[in-house]
Amino acid sequence: xxxLLLMFAFCLTLPAHAELxxxxxxxxxxxxxxxxxxxxxxxxxxxxxxxxxxxxxxxxAGVVVIDSGPSRRYGEAMRAAIASVTDRPVIKLLLTxxxxxxxxxxxxxxxxxxxxxxxxxxxxxxxxxxxxENMYRLVGDWMRGTEVVLPSETLAPGTLEIGGxxxxxxxxxxxxxxxxxxxxxxxxxxxxxxxxxxQRALTTPNSxxxxxxLEDLDTLEALPWKRLVxxxxxxxxxxxxxxxxxxxxxxxxxxxxxxxxxGADMNEVIQSPIPERFAGISLTRYELIRSVSHLYPRYEAxxxxxxxx
Amino acid sequence: MSVRVLLLLMVFHAPSALAAEADPLQSVMWEYxxxxxxxxxxxxxxxxxxxxxxxxxxxSRQVPVHIDARALGDEVVxxxxxxxxxxxxxxxxxxxxxQVVPLVAIRIRVEQATPIRAAVLTRDGVWHIGSAxxxxxxxxxxxxxxxxxxxGWEDRLGEVIGGRFARGDFSRLRLQxxxxxxxxxxxxxxxxxxxQAELRDADGQVLAELELYPAVAENPSLSLEVKGAQxxxxxxxxxxxxxxxxxx
Numbered sequence: 001x002x003x004l005l006l007m008f009a010f011c012l013t014l015p016a017h018a019e020l021x022x023x024x025x026x027x028x029x030x031x032x033x034x035x036x037x038x039x040x041x042x043x044x045x046x047x048x049x050x051x052x053x054x055x056x057x058x059x060x061a062g063v064v065v066i067d068s069g070p071s072r073r074y075g076e077a078m079r080a081a082i083a084s085v086t087d088r089p090v091i092k093l094l095l096t097x098x099x100x101x102x103x104x105x106x107x108x109x110x111x112x113x114x115x116x117x118x119x120x121x122x123x124x125x126x127x128x129x130x131x132x133e134n135m136y137r138l139v140g141d142w143m144r145g146t147e148v149v150l151p152s153e154t155l156a157p158g159t160l161e162i163g164g165x166x167x168x169x170x171x172x173x174x175x176x177x178x179x180x181x182x183x184x185x186x187x188x189x190x191x192x193x194x195x196x197x198x199q200r201a202l203t204t205p206n207s208x209x210x211x212x213x214l215e216d217l218d219t220l221e222a223l224p225w226k227r228l229v230x231x232x233x234x235x236x237x238x239x240x241x242x243x244x245x246x247x248x249x250x251x252x253x254x255x256x257x258x259x260x261x262x263g264a265d266m267n268e269v270i271q272s273p274i275p276e277r278f279a280g281i282s283l284t285r286y287e288l289i290r291s292v293s294h295l296y297p298r299y300e301a302x303x304x305x306x307x308x309x
Numbered sequence: 310m311s312v313r314v315l316l317l318l319m320v321f322h323a324p325s326a327l328a329a330e331a332d333p334l335q336s337v338m339w340e341y342x343x344x345x346x347x348x349x350x351x352x353x354x355x356x357x358x359x360x361x362x363x364x365x366x367x368x369s370r371q372v373p374v375h376i377d378a379r380a381l382g383d384e385v386v387x388x389x390x391x392x393x394x395x396x397x398x399x400x401x402x403x404x405x406x407x408q409v410v411p412l413v414a415i416r417i418r419v420e421q422a423t424p425i426r427a428a429v430l431t432r433d434g435v436w437h438i439g440s441a442x443x444x445x446x447x448x449x450x451x452x453x454x455x456x457x458x459x460x461g462w463e464d465r466l467g468e469v470i471g472g473r474f475a476r477g478d479f480s481r482l483r484l485q486x487x488x489x490x491x492x493x494x495x496x497x498x499x500x501x502x503x504x505q506a507e508l509r510d511a512d513g514q515v516l517a518e519l520e521l522y523p524a525v526a527e528n529p530s531l532s533l534e535v536k537g538a539q540x541x542x543x544x545x546x547x548x549x550x551x552x553x554x555x556x557x
Contacts, residue, residue: 134446205367263474263481265414265532266373267361293367300530301470304483307555308469 020142022050022074024081029227029235030187032058036069036081040200040233040282043070043101048142049135050074052101053229055191056082057184059163062091066182066191068105068114070135072146075105092162095151096193096231097176098124099205100131106149115153117171119178123206124150155180170220174213176206181220188226195220198233198241199280201287202248204294210253217245244281251275252288256296260303266292330354334424334440338393346389346399347428351435357381358439360427369449371416371526374400376427376439378411384431385411392423392524396450397492399522400425408539409508409517410479414532417524418449418492449526454498456489456527467553469543479534482508482557486531486545492523503529505546510539 026034038052049070056065063082068075082090093109095116096102103124106114116124128148136143157171168183175194182191194203195216207213221242228236259269270289278284332339333354343349357380366372378385388411390400395418405411411429422444429437456462471484486503493500506519516535535541545553 137446263472263476263483263532265375265483266416267363267375267414270363289363289365290367293363293371293373297371297530300483300485304470304472304485306468307471307484307557308467309554309556 020048020073022048022069022077024050024074024077026056026081026085028085029055029229030184030189033184033187033189034058034082034085035229035235036078037234038101038232042283042286043135043138045138045140045142047139048074049101049104049139051232053231053233054078054102054105055229056090057165057167058086058088059091059165061163062089064162064165064167065090065093065109067096067102067193068093068109070101070104070139071143072105072107073142073144075108078105079108094155094180094182095120096180096182096191097178098127099176099194099203100128100135102194102231103128104132104135104143104146104148107145107147110149113153114149114151115155116151117178117180118154120176120180121151121154123176123178124148159185168223170223172216172219173208174210174216175202175204177208179216183223183225185224188224189229190220190223190225190227191229192220192231192241194231196228196230196233196241196245198228198230198236198244199282200230200232201278201281201283202245203287204291207294209298210249210295214246214249217242217249248278248281251278252291252295256292256299257302260296260299263303266296269296332440334393334442336393336424338398338424342391342393342398342426346391347436352428352438353435355381355429355437355439358427358429358437360425360439360441362425362441362443364444366419366443366445366447366449369419369445369447370452370455372419372443372445372449373414373416374425375414376412378427378429378437378439381411381429381431381437383407384433385429386432387430388413389426389428389430389436390415391426392417392419393426394423395420395524396494397522397524400524401522402520404518406515406517408510408536410534410536412532412534413519414530416526416530418452418526419443419445419447420450421445421447450492450524451494453495454489454491454527456487457491457498462487462489467545467551469545469553469555471543471555471557473557475538476534479536480538481532481534482541482543483532484530484543484555484557486529486553488527488529488547490523490525490527490529501547501549503545503547506531507544508533508535509542509544511542513542516541 166185172179361375391398468487491501
């Protein structure tokens with residue numbers, strides 16, 4: 001009987017051996033500016049972690065890539081996708097921040113400089129392996145062979161002149177403490193990294209505070225952008241992503257503040273109603289549960305006083 | 310043999326595997342803990358004992374657990390809480406007394422995905438079991454201490470922040486104690502944890518007793534509810550004999 005059950009279990013596992021292949025379709029969003037748009041879902045064995053927007057800009061000197069995706073396999077698929085639209089070589093990879101869905105494709109770009117803010121490199125050094133392990137748990141075999149590769153160049157805020165193109169680099173903090181946004185001055189395309197989420201609930205694992213994040217939104221919105229590429233979610237040509245982000249961050253901040261001043265426990269806060277106006281945003285409940293874990297202790301500390309004697 | 314026949318066989322075998330008072334979470338550790346923690350005494354799985362946890366542990370070192378046995382009213386004698394497969398399963402033993410509500414919110418460490426149990430002993434000698442399951446990447450019990458990485462933590466040992474919040478006819482007491490809660494599973498650091506707490510009234514009479522175990526997270530966070538608005542004091546002691554007190 002036991003043997004038969006084993007055989008039966010083996011049959012059940014067979015479909016998992018199907019080939020894992022990312023279908024990355026580069027979409028031109030401005031002259032020489034390309035986007036690889038991921039879904040707004042969560043990490044899953046069905047999507048291989050392709051829930052992220054990456055991009056690249058074709059300059060006279062070669063291709064500048066923005067983020068490398070969630071796995072080695074994604075990075076390799078990205079190289080192939082780039083080669084399908086241009087013969088120019090990849091000359092540089094820019095990382096917006098250290099989160100796994102943006103940097104774990106780095107191995108596929110080990111032949112070019114990988115550049116990031118100093119804080120991003122530091123965070124990736126501290127947290128990279130643990131994040132990669134968790135990605136194996138979440139998306140499984142898609143991650144096979146993936147290892148953390150640290151950046152080889154440090155970026156400072158300012159203008160990066162490359163291949164006749166001016167890329168304005170902004171060092172922000174709201175999402176992880178070290179967040180790079182990139183404005184391509186010629187096209188007006190703003191790669192906002194995860195300072196912008198659009199139609200997808202924002203994530204807060206390393207956020208220094210929602211107030212910091214709100215200030216970053218002001219900084220970004222004041223730039224001369226024409227087209228917005230959020231780290232997650234669809235491209236926009238108007239300020240809708242900024243409006244949604246401010247609304248959502250304001251709601252989250254108020255919810256946590258009110259809960260703490262009312263003496264709520266974490267398990268009560270994660271069950272809070274989510275306003276109807278956010279119904280179109282994916283993963284709000286899931287991210288509320290995570291954000292309560294990340295942020296609620298700070299709000300609690302503000303609502304409690306020293307009582308020891 | 311066809312797959313269909315195998316499926317049928319599995320269906321027929323299932324009931325025998327779920328014999329006796331079936332654990333709704335089918336944990337292999339249930340019988341072990343029933344024997345070890347509840348002395349094999351009579352029990353019933355009872356939905357009136359509400360155990361709330363997040364569906365997944367975002368931080369395996371700080372997993373919020375909310376245990377509410379108010380539906381059993383004044384019949385409650387004692388509450389035992391544990392996490393089935395944890396290297397240190399026990400969380401707390403709570404004896405609420407007449408003036409204190411059978412409700413505890415606390416944060417714990419988990420080493421892997423786990424059922425969380427609350428066993429509530431009523432006056433008739435029966436344990437009422439509430440359960441919930443939390444998924445986790447794990448590693449919370451063996452992760453390096455966060456508290457010990459902060460300079461000056463020794464000076465803050467035993468500091469308590471707290472507050473009192475009206476809940477209808479009750480008051481909720483919330484507090485957090487600065488303490489590393491070392492569980493002995495991290496290399497080179499022996500057990501050093503708060504193991505005893507009492508909630509007392511203004512005259513020093515004990516309102517509730519709480520034994521703590523090192524499954525409780527670093528810088529323990531605790532919520533209790535008392536009847537009325539009386540002044541209360543919380544007394545704490547760790548396994549090195551340090552005593553701390555807070556007024557709420």
